[in-house]
Amino acid sequence: AKPIEQILDELPVVTMFQLEFWQWISKYYMCATGEVLKAALPGAFLLESETLIQLSGEKDISEEILTDQEYLIYEALQRQSSLKIHEVIQLLDKKTVLPVINSMVAKNIVVINQEIFEQYKPKLIRYVRLNKKFDAEKEMHSLLDELSRAPKQRDVILSLFQIQAQNKKPIQIKELSSASGASAAIIKSLIAKNVLEEYHLKTDRVKFEIGETDQSLILNEWQQAAFEEVNSGFANKEICLLHGVTSSGKTEIYIKLIEQVIAQGKQVLYLLPEIALTSQLVERLQSFFGEQVLVYHSKYSVNERMEVYKHVLSGDTKAKIILGARSSIFLPFQDLGLIVVDEEHETTFKQFDPAPRYNARDASIVLANMHKANVVMGSATPSLESYFNATHNKYKLISLNRRFGNVQLPDIEIVDIKEKYKKKRMTGHFSDRLLEEIKITLEEGEQVILFQNRRGYSPILECLTCGHSPQCPNCDVSLTYHNNSNQLRCHYCGYHIAMQKKCMACDSLEITTKGFGTEQIETELKALLPEARIGRMDLDTTRGKHGHQKIISAFEQESIDVLVGTQMLSKGLDFRKVRLVGIMNADNLLNFPDFRAHERSFQLMLQVAGRAGRTKARGKVLVQTYNPHHQIVKQVSENNYFEMYKEQLEERYQYKYPPYYKLIKFTLKSRDYSKTNEAADWLAQGLSTIFKQHVLGPEFPPVARIRNEYYKNILLKIPPNQSLGKTKQYINKVLGSFRSVGVWRSVRVIINVDPY
Numbered sequence: 001a002k003p004i005e006q007i008l009d010e011l012p013v014v015t016m017f018q019l020e021f022w023q024w025i026s027k028y029y030m031c032a033t034g035e036v037l038k039a040a041l042p043g044a045f046l047l048e049s050e051t052l053i054q055l056s057g058e059k060d061i062s063e064e065i066l067t068d069q070e071y072l073i074y075e076a077l078q079r080q081s082s083l084k085i086h087e088v089i090q091l092l093d094k095k096t097v098l099p100v101i102n103s104m105v106a107k108n109i110v111v112i113n114q115e116i117f118e119q120y121k122p123k124l125i126r127y128v129r130l131n132k133k134f135d136a137e138k139e140m141h142s143l144l145d146e147l148s149r150a151p152k153q154r155d156v157i158l159s160l161f162q163i164q165a166q167n168k169k170p171i172q173i174k175e176l177s178s179a180s181g182a183s184a185a186i187i188k189s190l191i192a193k194n195v196l197e198e199y200h201l202k203t204d205r206v207k208f209e210i211g212e213t214d215q216s217l218i219l220n221e222w223q224q225a226a227f228e229e230v231n232s233g234f235a236n237k238e239i240c241l242l243h244g245v246t247s248s249g250k251t252e253i254y255i256k257l258i259e260q261v262i263a264q265g266k267q268v269l270y271l272l273p274e275i276a277l278t279s280q281l282v283e284r285l286q287s288f289f290g291e292q293v294l295v296y297h298s299k300y301s302v303n304e305r306m307e308v309y310k311h312v313l314s315g316d317t318k319a320k321i322i323l324g325a326r327s328s329i330f331l332p333f334q335d336l337g338l339i340v341v342d343e344e345h346e347t348t349f350k351q352f353d354p355a356p357r358y359n360a361r362d363a364s365i366v367l368a369n370m371h372k373a374n375v376v377m378g379s380a381t382p383s384l385e386s387y388f389n390a391t392h393n394k395y396k397l398i399s400l401n402r403r404f405g406n407v408q409l410p411d412i413e414i415v416d417i418k419e420k421y422k423k424k425r426m427t428g429h430f431s432d433r434l435l436e437e438i439k440i441t442l443e444e445g446e447q448v449i450l451f452q453n454r455r456g457y458s459p460i461l462e463c464l465t466c467g468h469s470p471q472c473p474n475c476d477v478s479l480t481y482h483n484n485s486n487q488l489r490c491h492y493c494g495y496h497i498a499m500q501k502k503c504m505a506c507d508s509l510e511i512t513t514k515g516f517g518t519e520q521i522e523t524e525l526k527a528l529l530p531e532a533r534i535g536r537m538d539l540d541t542t543r544g545k546h547g548h549q550k551i552i553s554a555f556e557q558e559s560i561d562v563l564v565g566t567q568m569l570s571k572g573l574d575f576r577k578v579r580l581v582g583i584m585n586a587d588n589l590l591n592f593p594d595f596r597a598h599e600r601s602f603q604l605m606l607q608v609a610g611r612a613g614r615t616k617a618r619g620k621v622l623v624q625t626y627n628p629h630h631q632i633v634k635q636v637s638e639n640n641y642f643e644m645y646k647e648q649l650e651e652r653y654q655y656k657y658p659p660y661y662k663l664i665k666f667t668l669k670s671r672d673y674s675k676t677n678e679a680a681d682w683l684a685q686g687l688s689t690i691f692k693q694h695v696l697g698p699e700f701p702p703v704a705r706i707r708n709e710y711y712k713n714i715l716l717k718i719p720p721n722q723s724l725g726k727t728k729q730y731i732n733k734v735l736g737s738f739r740s741v742g743v744w745r746s747v748r749v750i751i752n753v754d755p756y
């Protein structure tokens with residue numbers, strides 16, 4: 001037995017629910033529990049190579065208590081004030097680094113990331129108030145008399161009274177200064193005289209300006225019916241899929257469902273595909289639920305995320321509704337009553353890299369089961385998987401076919417831009433039809449959205465003399481030309497060089513561009529309509545914490561007339577004055593080499609189209625394409641989800657893909673081309689002995705080299721009647737023998753269960 005020196009936490013910071021859930025994730029998605037832990041804990045910084053350690057500042061450290069390894073670090077820290085973990089690794093054997101650092105922390109010799117810990121302490125804010133002795137009326141009068149010779153100081157006191165009569169909120173020096181017109185120095189002199197006193201209050205870092213709440217929401221007839229259907233589904237413990245057309249008011253139904261759960265004192269998780277794009281939704285929920293809504297944001301700092309984590313763990317009133325992207329499924333919920341999966345078809349619910357490669361939509365069902373909570377998923381264009389479940393008695397399907405306010409769904413027109421018409425009908429990438437509609441819309445004071453699923457100016461530069469096109473030296477892709485920065489950039493590794501005027505192979509000056517991105521659309525339109533105010537929303541214009549917010553607000557406040565953007569535009573935005581949506585080119589979506597390409601194109605186009613005419617008059621959508629007779633283009637123009645579903649499902653059945661067959665993808669990667677190849681062959685062979693014809697590949701992906709690492713894929717198809725548990729056992733066996741082959745130690749195998 002040993003004495004307890006210090007209690008680190010009064011209560012566990014991780015709940016039993018979390019442990020159980022994380023173990024499920026690790027087993028289902030075939031990754032280490034440590035990898036799940038790292039994704040789940042907001043402050044899992046011990047594992048980062050950039051983490052700093054510093055001396056604690058403890059004076060009397062006797063060197064005898066240090067082991068040899070600890071002494072190495074101690075000595076190094078006396079020479080330089082801090083060390084990063086990767087620097088420590090250079091001093092010690094990699095395996096012992098963590099135990100050694102932990103032991104040094106326990107002995108209070110070093111601290112980890114001093115700054116981070118400092119910031120975990122709640123932020124303190126300074127306020128001023130009147131000294132208590134002036135509470136008595138008599139004292140007050142004599143004070144004011146006394147100050148009659150110092151009118152500025154007197155004004156400060158009077159302003160303070162006035163403000164406090166209006167609201168009871170604490171007041172800061174700078175507020176008092178601007179209210180009274182007195183300088184901060186005058187206020188400070190009053191503090192020095194003990195007339196005013198300073199005090200501190202703790203404050204949360206995560207904070208929002210929350211106005212009055214407005215709970216006057218009334219569902220219309222159809223929303224009410226859908227709401228009741230969801231409730232009756234919940235009564236039967238069913239998962240509900242709300243298939244409601246764009247702008248039917250799904251959010252309003254979620255709000256009513258959330259209200260019920262909150263009333264029972266339970267927590268709600270509202271999952272969104274991409275939190276940065278959802279300021280509008282955050283505002284709507286906050287205007288209804290006020291301070292009970294907390295946002296869990298990937299762009300938040302560790303401290304901010306830590307704060308949210310603590311609120312959720314304590315189950316206090318500030319953490320009743322958590323609005324977050326996929327990683328919020330890992331929060332320490334105490335008593336979850338409902339999970340809302342908004343825009344459930346979105347692929348961003350799936351984590352691509354690093355492990356755990358989980359799908360938050362699917363995992364949320366397991367999470368809900370643990371808490372005996374309900375799940376409602378919603379979309380105007382459900383994923384094939386979810387719709388399949390809903391029509392095969394696994395989920396309950398609820399349909400909502402009308403837009404709120406009985407606005408009609410937009411009129412979708414196909415514009416054929418095939419080569420033979422080009423001369424008379426196209427100006428740059430704009431057909432006459434599209435230009436004409438843009439002009440009419442702008443003349444009538446309404447707004448336009450233009451969608452092009454590619455950023456930059458143009459993805460391919462080609463020399464007309466020798467055919468050379470500049471490639472990334474680190475990846476197997478051509479460089480994208482960015483006009484604004486006048487650079488050629490790699491979208492995979494970030495490599496960039498200045499734009500070249502001459503061909504890099506033959507010095508020819510004749511260079512042409514192929515393909516186009518959002519920048520080019522913006523540039524062309526500026527030349528065509530110099531009067532129009534054009535904005536652009538893509539990865540390049542939305543960096544930084546408030547990048548999206550700025551553009552969305554500018555468009556909302558109508559300081560932008562035309563918004564050009566990538567798929568970001570398809571994510572549930574609700575603009576009131578957009579009447580026209582132009583899809584610049586449907587074809588590059590359709591031709592993407594993936595079995596979900598058609599489903600995804602349908603969803604993207606219909607979602608973007610759904611931004612048109614949401615509130616008043618019917619909107620208009622123009623789809624430019626070289627394939628006007630493509631079945632997906634036709635289904636989009638007819639808003640025919642069901643036909644798309646039937647047709648795609650038929651193909652999935654025929655070619656053995658989800659939702660019928662499950663998929664596990666193996667990606668092998670290494671810096672050595674032939675090793676990658678050989679290892680992939682070996683693994684595929686090993687898997688084939690058991691899974692036979694259900695093993696596909698190995699095959700190089702479309703971009704086979706990224707950052708000088710070579711990639712090769714193997715796909716395993718799992719028939720519906722084959723046990724998933726047994727399959728994984730076999731896989732682990734094969735992987736076990738694979739890993740025992742020494743020459744392949746440098747080849748990494750990435751396992752992706754249910755890949756997207």
Ligand code: ADP
Binds near residue numbers: 218
């Ligand atoms: P969806 O999520 O289905 O695309 P939204 O929930 O964004 O649709 O609703 C579309 C628009 O209609 C929003 O501006 C919303 O405020 C409004 N709206 C929907 N239902 C109601 C309602 N019952 N009362 C008032 N406004 C509503």
Ligand code: ZN
Binds near residue numbers: 504
């Ligand atoms: Zn050339």
Ligand code: ZN
Binds near residue numbers: 472
């Ligand atoms: Zn690159």
